[in-house]
Amino acid sequence: xxxxxxxxxxxxxxxxxxERGGMEEEKAATVADVLVEGDLMGHDTHGLALxxxxxxxxxxxxMRGQGRPxxxxxxxxxxxxxGGKLPGPWLVRRAADLASERAMTFGLAAVSIRRAHHIAxxxxxxxxxxxxxxxxxxxxxxxxxxxxxxxxGTRRIITPNPVAAGWPGPSxxxxxxxxxxxxxxxxxxxxxxxxTRFPYPALLDAEGNPTDDPAAFFAEPAGTLLPxxxxxxxxKGFGLGLMxxxxxxxxxxxxxxxxxxxxxxxxxxxxxxPARFGGTEAFLRETGWMEQAVRGxxxxxxxxxxxxxxxxxxxxxxxxxxxxxxxxxxxPPVLAARAAAAGLAAPGPIRRA
Numbered sequence: 001x002x003x004x005x006x007x008x009x010x011x012x013x014x015x016x017x018x019e020r021g022g023m024e025e026e027k028a029a030t031v032a033d034v035l036v037e038g039d040l041m042g043h044d045t046h047g048l049a050l051x052x053x054x055x056x057x058x059x060x061x062x063m064r065g066q067g068r069p070x071x072x073x074x075x076x077x078x079x080x081x082x083g084g085k086l087p088g089p090w091l092v093r094r095a096a097d098l099a100s101e102r103a104m105t106f107g108l109a110a111v112s113i114r115r116a117h118h119i120a121x122x123x124x125x126x127x128x129x130x131x132x133x134x135x136x137x138x139x140x141x142x143x144x145x146x147x148x149x150x151x152x153g154t155r156r157i158i159t160p161n162p163v164a165a166g167w168p169g170p171s172x173x174x175x176x177x178x179x180x181x182x183x184x185x186x187x188x189x190x191x192x193x194x195x196t197r198f199p200y201p202a203l204l205d206a207e208g209n210p211t212d213d214p215a216a217f218f219a220e221p222a223g224t225l226l227p228x229x230x231x232x233x234x235x236k237g238f239g240l241g242l243m244x245x246x247x248x249x250x251x252x253x254x255x256x257x258x259x260x261x262x263x264x265x266x267x268x269x270x271x272x273x274p275a276r277f278g279g280t281e282a283f284l285r286e287t288g289w290m291e292q293a294v295r296g297x298x299x300x301x302x303x304x305x306x307x308x309x310x311x312x313x314x315x316x317x318x319x320x321x322x323x324x325x326x327x328x329x330x331x332p333p334v335l336a337a338r339a340a341a342a343g344l345a346a347p348g349p350i351r352r353a
Contacts, residue, residue, distance in 0.1 A: 003332075003349035004324025010036050013335070013347050014051055020342055021058040023065035027090045031120075034089035038121030040320045041313040043177070044328040045186035046121035052334050053263075054087070054118070062262050063087060063117045069094075072114075072253070077102065080112045080252055088119030088265050093128070096136060099271035100129050107276030113267040114252035118142075123177035123313065125269075126166030130173040133280055135272040138164045140265045141248045143255040147217070148181050149224040151235040154208045156224050157256075160184050161244035166310070168274075170288040175310025180241035181225040188214045188225065190330070202226055324350050 014032035019025060031054065038047030057063035062085060069081040069091060079098070083091050095111035102109035122138045129136040139161070146156035160179035167174055183202040191198065192214040201210035206221040210231050216223035228237025248266035249255025255266055274283035297306045320326065332346075339346035 002326055004320075004326055004351050005347055006350045007036055007040060007321055007325050009347040009350075010039075010048065010325060013339070013344070014048065016344065017051065017055060017338055017342055018058070018065070021055050021065065023058060023087065027065060027087050030090045030093055031087045034093065034120050034124045036325070037124035037127070037317075039325050039327060039331075040317040041121070041123055042316045043121040043123055043313075044331070045184065045190060046124075048331050048335065049186070049328065050118065050120055052338060055338065057117060057263070069113070077106050077108065078110050078112070081114070083113050083116035083264075083267075085115060085117050085261070085264060088116040088267070089124075091116045092119050092125055092138065092267060092269060095267070095269040096125055096129055096138070096271065099269055100132060100134055100136075100273075103134060103271040103273040103276070105276075108270065108272045110268060110270040112248075112252040113265070113269070114249070114254040115261055116265045116267055118263055119265045119267060121177070122162050122164030123166075123175055123310070126164060126175045126177075126310075127173060127317075129271060130166040130168050130175070133168050133274065135167040135274065136165065137268075137270040137272075139244050139247050139268045141245050141255075142263065142265050143249050143258070144260045144262050144264055145185075146256075147185050147225045148227055148238070148241060149204065149208075151227060151238040154204065154206060154224065156222065158238075158241050158245055160225060161241045161248075163240075163244060167287065168284065169291050169308070170284050171291060172314055173310060174287065174291075174308050175313060177310075178228070180228050180237050180244060182228060182230055182237075183225060185225070188217050192218060193330075201230065 011032045015028040018028035018031055035047050058065050064085050069083050072080045072082055091113055099109040099111050119140055125138055126136055141161045142159045148158050149155055160181040162179040164177040198212040201212050203211050203216050203223050203225055205211050205216040205223045227234040247268050252266050274280050294306050294308055299305045335346045
């Protein structure tokens with residue numbers, strides 16, 4: 001049997017902990033909402049698994065719980081913000097809402113954010129904008145750390161550098177959240193803690209040999225995450241990772257050429273409004289054609305039918321909102337410990353599936 005938790009109760013609990021940690025009420029509610037959204041869609045390394053690290057960041061001063069970003073440059077279509085280590089989820093949602101509003105007038109808009117704190121699950125930002133009939137792109141890198149080596153190299157220089165994209169279709173959103181490495185730092189740490197290996201070579205050891213052992217990443221000298229494409233085509237993934245570096249840190253004017261500023265993110269948020277391009281009806285006609293082409297494609301022998309990117313996550317989200325959220329087994333003990341430390345009662349499961 002699988003325990004399920006009420007999403008609203010989890011949001012309220014996390015928001016209360018963030019407020020007690022020194023985060024302003026609006027920020028606390030937004031950060032809690034984004035973290036729970038990650039778990040709703042099954043991205044459980046980047047949902048409430050981040051509650052503890054975020055609270056620790058508030059306590060140490062690495063994350064600022066109060067204040068506003070400084071606008072460094074602005075046009076009607078583009079702004080650049082100094083995030084000043086404010087909560088990443090709050091900054092990104094604020095940027096997406098601003099870009100969404102301006103895209104309704106100009107067709108597209110973008111916000112570049114430098115020195116945000118960690119921004120959690122990128123896919124968590126997609127539904128809010130896609131449900132407005134718009135297209136959202138979010139790109140992120142972390143110039144304060146590194147985990148991926150250049151193709152043919154053995155020492156870390158960039159991060160997994162995820163890209164998320166979401167757009168509307170006739171039957172629901174299409175959503176992509178893909179790192180430019182085969183796996184992520186969070187998943188590698190989780191597998192090491194669990195004592196499990198990857199089902200495929202996802203890393204390189206310090207000598208550049210492919211391995212499925214997450215311990216290689218934490219060895220001395222350290223291994224690296226393989227770029228997307230693995231040993232056969234990792235040059236493509238690394239090239240895409242460099243593109244993300246250019247569109248985040250380089251555009252924002254702060255990155256790896258600067259002194260490290262701790263855990264955080266350089267971010268680019270872009271919104272497109274189909275109504276200002278070829279028109280919403282034409283957009284949905286085309287995305288609808290692709291939807292039918294994917295779903296009508298003959299499956300491989302013995303395999304499942306093809307599906308659209310994000311389709312399973314959307315179904316999981318819908319079910320979780322109706323029946324309760326399934327949390328990774330490592331998360332409830334953390335919630336209980338943080339609740340006890342704050343003198344609160346942690347939310348309990350509402351049912352078993």
